[in-house]
Amino acid sequence: MSDKKVVPDQQEVDRRLRLLDEAEERAREYQTMELSSDYDEAIKEHRKRKQPLIVKFQGKRYEMPSSIPFSLSVFIMRECIQKVKGSDGKMKEIFVFPDDKVLEFMERVFGKQFAQAVMSSDIGTDFVAEVIIPDILGKWGLMVNNNQSEEKKTAIPG
C-alpha cells in the first residue's frame, strides 16, 4: 500500500465549501424562524371557525365580531368597570359609561357603521343601554349585571 498522501480535488473542495455555506444559511434561517411566530395564518383559521354575529337594525344587517375584540376588553377594564361598596358592605363591580367615553365605547362595541346607524336613529338611550349593549356583550360572554337591566328586562325577538 502506498503512503502517498491523497491530494483532494480542488473543485470538489470548493463545491463542498459552497454547499456548506448554503447549509449554514439554511440553518440560520431555520433558527430565526423558530424564534418568531406568524399569527396571520392562525387568525385566518380562527375567523373561518368563528362566524361573525349578525345584528339587524332598522332593516339593515350589520356584522359584528363573534368574540369581544381585545381592544374593547382593555377599554372596558380600564374605563367601564368600577368597584363600589354595596349595601351589604362588600365590594362589587359595576358597569358604567364614563360620559366622555360614550362615543368611543359605542364605536368599539358596535363598529363604526352600526354605531353611526344607532346614533343617527331616534331610539332612546335606555334601549341602547338596557337592550342592545347587554345583548351584544352577553353574546360575547360578558356578564352585564347592572341593577337597571335586572329590573327592566326587555325581550329580544329571535
Next chain:
Amino acid sequence: MADYKRSAGTLIYIDGLPVGKVNSFTRTREVSEEDVTGFEDVQGTAPEQINVLQFIAVAVGETAALGGISLEGDDGQDALSDAADSGQIVVIKQETQAGSGFELTGFLTNFEETGEIPGTYTWTANFRVNSKSKIGS
C-alpha cells in the same frame, strides 16, 4: 475555474475534503499529575510536623467540544458519523480570511446529530487533539 472564495471560520476535514462547518468550539487542556512527595518534604518539627505534598505534571492532553452543521449524505453527515464510529483521523482548520490559522488533528470521541433542517444536519462532538500546527503565514 477560480477557487471558491472562502469565508473565515472553522471547518472539519476528512481525507482533505471539508465535511462540516464548526459553529462553536471550546478547547480544554487537561494535565495529569503525579504525587512525588518525599520524606524530605516536611514542614515544622515533631510532633506538629506535616508533609508538604509535591506534584509533577506527567501528561498533558487537549480536547475540544464542537458544534456545527454538515451536509446530508456522503458529503458530510455520513462521513462524520463514520469517522466517529471508526476513530478515523479528522482535521479541524481554524482559518482567518487571510488564510492563516491553526490545524488540529485528532479523532472524535463522541458524536451526536440532529436532522431537523431540510438538507442540513446539526451536530455536536467531542474531539481529542493529537497534534496542532500553524497554517498560512
